[in-house]
Structures are given as C-alpha cells and as structure tokens.
Amino acid sequence: MSKKLRVATTSLAGCFGCHMSLLDIDERLLTLLTLVEFDRSPLTDIKHCGPCDIGIIEGGICNAENVHVLREFRSRCKILIAIGSCAITGGLPAQRNHLDLGDCLTEVYLTEPGLAHGHIPNDPELPLPLDKVHPLHEIVKIDYFIPGCPPSGDAIWKFLTDLIAGKTPKLGHGLIEYD
C-alpha cells in the first residue's frame, strides 16, 4: 500500500467557509482519510507546517502574519492550492482596496459610534494590516485554484480526488462556480 499523502490547510483572510465546505464532503471524509493525513490544519491544531505533499489555503493576504504563513506553506508544500474567492481574487476583504487604509480604520474605530473606547487597535501582538488585500498568487507561486464562495463539497471532492489520482483536476459545469 502506498504511503498516505500529507496535507496541510489554513485559513488566512477568509471566513473558514471553505473549511466548512471541506467538511461538507460528509462521509467521504473517511475515504479521504484513507488517502491523506493532515499536517498543520484547523482540524489538527498543529501550529507549523512540516514537509507536505499538498497545501490548501483559504483566504487572501491582508496582514503581515498572512504573508509569513503563506511563505511557510510554499516552502514546505510540493503543491499549493488556493481555495475560494478570497484566496483567488482577494474576495470580500479586497473590497476595501479602492479605499485608503487609514480612512477605513478611522471610519470604523473613531468616526462611527458604537465602540466603547474608540481607538485604533495598536497592541504589538496584532499583525500589521497591509495597505491592500492580495490574492495568494500575487505573493507566491500557486499551482492550482478551486474557485467558489465557497466551492461546494462536491467540487472540492472532485478536485482533490482527481489530483490524488494523478489526473489534471477538472470541475466542469455545475461544479465550477465563482459565487
């Protein structure tokens, strides 16, 4: 029996919706677990990525920590997959890209009512936000893209099983969706 493929996953500037959609493959998860084992992932709570065959990244890049995690994944994973609209286009977080970041923070934390102690968060533990939100392929080389917001469990299953079987992953009508 061949060795299981090692897979890491993470969510950067995303909403974990793509990870929820991965869980939507339901009982096929058991079949998947006969083919792969998980390294760093919200499912394992491993904090850093070891050498992996496949890295799956949800969410775009909106702060400095996202860049470090993405680069760690790229350096440890043979194949890197961007999953979901945010990872591929910047998605909803990128809808601030035509605005000035300082103006956004001022509007949210100072101008708008509702925050008890209105000040722009400045705890040194917080990663610095980037001026613009970026899709993953603008930072590192991405090998595959699974579009969707989120992609359906069926689309993720089709894509991963094609890839694991050594075929060029193909989604086709009904599985390829951008929304």
Add this chain to the structure above:
Amino acid sequence: MTDTQTFQLDGATVPFEPGQTVMQAALAAGQYIPHLCYHPEFKPHGSCKLCTVKANGHTTASCTMPAEAGLNVESNVEEMNSLRRTLVQMLFAEGNHFCPSCEKSGDCKLQALGYDLEVHTAGFRHLYPDRPLDASHPDILLDFNRCILCELCVRASSEVDGKNVFALSGRGIAKHLIVNAESGLLKDTNIALTDKAMQVCPVGVILKKRVGFSVPIGERRYDQRPISAQALDDAPRQSDAGGSCAACEGNP
C-alpha cells in the same frame, strides 16, 4: 431561396447566405463560437475578441469576418480557447468582479464564459480600480465596477431606443462608461425601465433596483445550462421554422 454556399468550421460544413458573418452563419447553423460583445440583434462591434478564430490560418474576430465560400475556420481548438481564457482573465483582473456579492451572478455572460473556458483564476495582478456607483436614479443602479466596455448599452440606446443615454469616454486604461447628462448622473437622463439598453448588459452594471434576488442564486440562466448551450437558443436559427434542428444537439 438563393444557392447556399458553405465554409468549414472545426470540420463541420456551415451554410451561409451572402452578407452573413462567420459568427452569424455559425450560430444559425447551431455551431457555437464563444462571444461577449456580440449580440444577434446589434451591429457587430468586434472589440472583446472572445470570438477570435483562425480563418485560413489568420486570427480574426468571427463576429466581423464576412463568411466566404470554402473558408477553413478553426474555433474550438486549444490554441484559440487558451487565448480566450487569457482575455477573460484580463477582464476579471481589470475591473472589480466580486461574483459572491454581485446580484448578476448566474446570469452574467463574463462569468459564464469563465466557467465554460474553465478559468479558475484571473492569474494577473488585480487592478482594483476606484469606480463609484451611480445610484441616483430611483429605479436603476449603475455599478461601473463591472463594466467591460462592450458598448452593448451604447448600441442599444442609440440604435433601438433612439436616446444616446450611454457612451464611452477616455482612452486606454482610462476608458469608462458615461451617461448623457450635464450632471453626469443617470437620474438626469431620459432612460426608462422599458429601454432596450436596460436588457443588454452582459455583466452586472445596469441593474433594475429591488429585483436583484427574485430568482435565487443556483437557479439562474447559466446555473441551468452552460453558455455554449444557452447562446445557441438565443440566436436566430436557420432551421427554426420547423422547430427542430439536428445540429442543435451539438457537443456538450
């Protein structure tokens, strides 16, 4: 009936009448050529280049290329589809096309072409331009973020509605859609909901207010069938008189 002449399209024989373009003859014969700025009811524009084919070895826009007897046209080949993919990717990178929050999703021709051509990513660096909305009109919203400059609304407004509500202004990357009012606002034009210009936008720029989600996501036009099948239904057909056409059941 005049003597029918023919040309070859991907190995199929396509009949045409003098004056027809390659695109018109192909669609009439039930052969799909991908297109975006072409609309059967309007004069060809030839700007989006999605319909580019190889005709006797030369690349050309099939919506403006007159059909000629004996022409050898290659369309559904990897070389052409790969070029089309790049064009779609550039359009996605140039505007702000956030499908998950667009009410046209599922009815959008740009998106449907992306699906059909298996575009998984825009690939290029996104420009994220700053294009404010025009929500001034009580019944109509203009979201310029999604404009692909196809000029279908410009053509519909001038050719059918006789109004000239829309025009393109500027050149190159600065080119953009404008409306015909001193204020620059749609509310000060004579556009009406019944205008043809309201019906032709292939993407989500010209939107009727308050009906955006009357058809749920997942049950829309291109959710049902790929654009390659849908476009053939939309085009005038040579054999439509009898109601059926053997060529209609083309490749999936």
